[in-house]
Amino acid sequence: MKPFLGPLEHGRIPALQQTRVSAFLISAHGALTRQLGVAIPASLHHGWQVELHSQYCREMEILSLLGRATSWVPDPALGFRIWQWELAWLPRPVTGVEDRSQGVLIDLAAFGHALHTVIRPAALLPEGFPDEDPFALAMRRIEFESGRLMQAQILFLKGPQLAPVRDVVASAVETRHAQVRELWQNLLYSMEIDSSSRHTLMPAYQARTQPVPAAATQPGVAVREP
Amino acid sequence: MPWLDCNSRRIHYELAGPPNGPAYVLVNGLTQYVRLWQPFRDALVAKGFQVVSYDMLGQGQSDKPSLFIHQDDQVAVLGRLIETLGDRPIFVAGISFGGVVALRYAIDHGDKITGLVPMSSFAEIPAQLFMLGNALRTGLILGGTSFLQDLLFPMNFSSDWLDSMRHLIDLARHRGWLANDVYALQNLMESFLEFEPLTDQLSAIRAPTMILTGEYDFLTPRPLQESLRAHIPDSALVIIPRAYHAFTLEKPGLTAYLATRFAEEVMADRWRGKGSIWVGPENVGGELTPFPEGFDHMRAIPVQTSKPDRASQQKKATAS
Numbered sequence: 001m002k003p004f005l006g007p008l009e010h011g012r013i014p015a016l017q018q019t020r021v022s023a024f025l026i027s028a029h030g031a032l033t034r035q036l037g038v039a040i041p042a043s044l045h046h047g048w049q050v051e052l053h054s055q056y057c058r059e060m061e062i063l064s065l066l067g068r069a070t071s072w073v074p075d076p077a078l079g080f081r082i083w084q085w086e087l088a089w090l091p092r093p094v095t096g097v098e099d100r101s102q103g104v105l106i107d108l109a110a111f112g113h114a115l116h117t118v119i120r121p122a123a124l125l126p127e128g129f130p131d132e133d134p135f136a137l138a139m140r141r142i143e144f145e146s147g148r149l150m151q152a153q154i155l156f157l158k159g160p161q162l163a164p165v166r167d168v169v170a171s172a173v174e175t176r177h178a179q180v181r182e183l184w185q186n187l188l189y190s191m192e193i194d195s196s197s198r199h200t201l202m203p204a205y206q207a208r209t210q211p212v213p214a215a216a217t218q219p220g221v222a223v224r225e226p
Numbered sequence: 227m228p229w230l231d232c233n234s235r236r237i238h239y240e241l242a243g244p245p246n247g248p249a250y251v252l253v254n255g256l257t258q259y260v261r262l263w264q265p266f267r268d269a270l271v272a273k274g275f276q277v278v279s280y281d282m283l284g285q286g287q288s289d290k291p292s293l294f295i296h297q298d299d300q301v302a303v304l305g306r307l308i309e310t311l312g313d314r315p316i317f318v319a320g321i322s323f324g325g326v327v328a329l330r331y332a333i334d335h336g337d338k339i340t341g342l343v344p345m346s347s348f349a350e351i352p353a354q355l356f357m358l359g360n361a362l363r364t365g366l367i368l369g370g371t372s373f374l375q376d377l378l379f380p381m382n383f384s385s386d387w388l389d390s391m392r393h394l395i396d397l398a399r400h401r402g403w404l405a406n407d408v409y410a411l412q413n414l415m416e417s418f419l420e421f422e423p424l425t426d427q428l429s430a431i432r433a434p435t436m437i438l439t440g441e442y443d444f445l446t447p448r449p450l451q452e453s454l455r456a457h458i459p460d461s462a463l464v465i466i467p468r469a470y471h472a473f474t475l476e477k478p479g480l481t482a483y484l485a486t487r488f489a490e491e492v493m494a495d496r497w498r499g500k501g502s503i504w505v506g507p508e509n510v511g512g513e514l515t516p517f518p519e520g521f522d523h524m525r526a527i528p529v530q531t532s533k534p535d536r537a538s539q540q541k542k543a544t545a546s
Contacts, residue, residue, distance in 0.1 A: 113292065117409040127400060147370045147408040154412070157293055166294075173292040199287045199405055203262050204398035205391070205475060 001194035003201070004126040013125075015071040017191050018135050021121060022070040023078050024085065024187050025142065026063060028115050028180070031089035033059040035108050048159065051152035055112070058149055062142055069138035081187065088179055096168045106162070106172055109153040114176040116150035119143075119184055123198060227287075230280070232306045233299065238287035239280035239307060243271035248315035248340070248489060251308060252279045253324030255346075255472065256414060257371075257378065259286035259405045266474050269482030275317075275489070280307060282327070282414075290410040295417045300327045301334070308338055317489050319343035321474050322446065323414065329424055329431070329454075336432040341492045343485055345438040346471045348450040349457070350423040358445065363415045371403045371411065381445045382472035428457035434497045435461040436488040438481065438506075440469030448524055460499040464514065465523070466506040483510040 005013045005021075036056040044050055089111065093103035122136075122143035129136050156162070162169050188195055230237040240260050250270050252263050260279045267277045281288035283303060284295050291299075304327055308316055316339050320328030325347025332342045348355065366374040379388065379395070388395070435458045439451040448465075455463040464484060466473050474481050484506060491497040503517040522529045 113409075117292070117407065120407070123404055127397070144370055148367065150409055151367055154293075154409075158416075170291075170293050177292050196287065199259065200261075201401055201404065203264070204394045204401050205262070206264055 001189075001192055001197060003193070003195060003198040005124045005191070005193065006126050008126070011130075012071070012133060013129075013135055015073040016075060018070045019073050019075050020078065020187060020191060021124070021139075022066045022072075022135075023075070023082065024184065025119070025121065026066050027082055027085040028089060028119070029059050029062050029066075031086065032108075032112055032115055033063060035089075035091060035111070039105060039108055048152060048156040051155055055149050055152045058145055062145065065138050065141065069134040071135065077190065085183060088183060094168060094172045097165050106157070106169055107176070109156050110169075110173040110176040111180075113150055113153040113157060113173055114180040116146035116153070118177055118180045119146070120195070123195060124188075124193065230303070230307060230310070232303045235283060235289040235291070235299070235303070237280055237283070237289070237303055237307070239278060241276060241278055242267055243276040244274060245276055246314065247274045247276045248317065248493065249276045249278060249311050250485065250489070251304070251311075251316065251318045252277060253304060253318065253320030253328050254280075254282055254285055255322035255324050257375070257402055257406055257411065258321070258324070262475060265478035266482050269479055270486060273482075273486045275486070276311075278307060278311065282324070284410040284414045286405055290407060291413060292409070293413065295410075295413045297327065297330065297417050297421070300417075301330045304328070304331045305335060305338075308335075315340040315489070315493055317341040317343065317485070317492075319345060319485055320347065321345040322347060322471065326424075329428070332431045332433055332435075333424065333427045334430075336430065339433050341489055341497075342431065342433045342435040343438060343488060344435070344454060345474060345481070346440060346443055346446050347437075347454065348446050349425050349428055349453055350450070351418065351421055352449070355446065355450070359415065359418060363412065366408060366411055366415070371406045371408055372399055374411065375399050375402050381470070383470055383476050384442070384468060387476045425453055425457055428454065429459060431458045432460070434488075434492045434499055436484070436499075437461055437463045438473070438484065439463065439465055440471060440473050441465050441467050442469065443471045445471040452524060455501055455503070458499075460497075462499040462502045462504060463523075464504045464506045465517070467508055479510045480507070483507075484514075 005017050008014070033056065036052060036059065040049060040053050040056060044053065091104055092107050093100055094106040094110070095103060097103050097106060120143055121139040125136050125139060131137060157169055157173060185195070228239055228241060230239055238260065252267065254260075260281055263279045267279055270277050282300050284290050304318070308318070318328045318331065318339050320326070322345070325344040326349070328342060329344055329347060329349060332339060351359070362374060362377060365377050369376075391398070437451050437454045437458070439448060451463055455461050466477065466480065466484075469477055488497070503523050504514040505517055506514055517523045520530050522531050
């Protein structure tokens with residue numbers, strides 16, 4: 001098991017790995033986009049709904065980006081996986097709250113929170129991988145945007161309106177986290193990647209005598225907005 | 227790789243050094259993870275301590291609660307870890323955020339530890355720290371972990387150190403970015419939203435306490451350390467020359483030397499805190515110097531402490 005995608009083929013992430021990662025992201029972000037499209041009312045009444053609308057638009061950008069930045073190849077193993085993923089993303093309204101619509105919203109927010117926090121696609125890129133590669137830049141942009149997009153879910157899930165059912169909310173989010181994490185890890189294992197092994201890398205402070213990779217590009221720098 | 231279960235959460239920790247020796251438990255700062263203690267840890271192990279370092283909830287390889295992290299849970303984890311060490315001298319050292327967790331533990335369970343070392347820590351959040359904390363949180367939300375690190379590097383380290391590490395800074399930022407998740411960092415920072423000052427409870431800390439502060443630490447400046455010194459009964463304040471906020475990383479050898487020396491004095495019953503104020507040595511093995519009498523340790527310029535005010539004396543004399 002290794003912490004990063006690769007080994008590189010002609011200086012690029014192998015097309016099969018690109019295909020698998022992007023297929024997962026399109027499946028999950030696509031499901032979130034569809035659910036957001038249904039959940040956002042025609043006229044907005046709360047601040048967090050504005051955030052959700054913004055997220056809806058950003059999610060569509062992510063889908064478009066993934067479709068174009070990925071080097072796609074046929075992958076027979078994806079058929080079963082996509083079916084498994086799509087089933088997992090189906091809405092599961094949370095029980096134990098005032099009404100069903102609130103339960104649907106909590107589940108939607110929990111799913112979005114899990115998607116934007118558990119999945120760190122840019123953390124899979126080998127250290128020092130060039131910024132100008134479209135797939136790499138797409139991964140960095142998606143992860144960077146996720147840090148902002150999750151704020152909509154945090155605003156809603158931690159907001160005062162859900163304070164009385166905080167335990168129910170926390171439990172729903174933990175459940176979605178576990179689900180997304182398991183599916184994502186399974187996909188990574190299929191490529192012999194264990195993302196948790198990144199924690200065993202030596203801190204740079206102790207690397208004075210070790211060879212240093214070419215300038216490790218920083219997610220958030222290349223795509224940092226003005 | 228050892229794991230600890232605490233309230234259904236999995237905590238990653240590491241042990242180094244002789245299993246029966248006196249123990250030092252190290253509590254991380256905000257963006258820290260276990261491996262960053264390594265040079266500090268190795269220096270303590272060389273002196274015969276068993277060192278326990280761990281990732282707090284929300285850090286490194288430990289579980290990362292998705293929405294809420296309560297500081298009470300962090301204190302419970304530290305307590306659970308200390309329980310596993312059995313009956314022997316146990317010292318706790320925490321830096322910054324970790325110092326707060328260590329202080330809270332010592333307030334409630336001071337009898338279970340032999341000594342306490344809060345480093346760059348605080349017991350209250352005055353306006354300056356509150357606004358800095360908010361700005362850092364906003365930076366994290368808008369710019370991600372990399373931007374937070376951009377802000378923290380110049381706050382935490384000296385220019386000399388940053389210059390000497392210039393060729394490694396990109397790698398350091400990348401490794402820090404890999405190890406930290408935005409949502410978990412945000413949860414850790416937001417655990418301070420409900421923070422109540424600990425100042426009034428500090429007098430409950432009975433353990434000998436050495437408060438370490440960097441001469442140039444402007445993130446948690448000296449008034450915060452002074453508050454600890456003034457309220458913790460058996461404490462002494464040691465100012466580390468030319469140090470900023472993260473001196474366990476910039477000066478691990480010197481900090482470990484001070485921690486070792488403190489523990490040895492406590493175990494030999496030679497430690498006398500008495501609210502004293504010291505200037506630490508520049509190098510490992512150097513002596514501590516009492517802060518010059520008659521000068522104000524709270525000032526950045528050598529201002530003499532106020533003697534009986536001449537104007538008020540004159541007023542009294544006139545009145546009589």
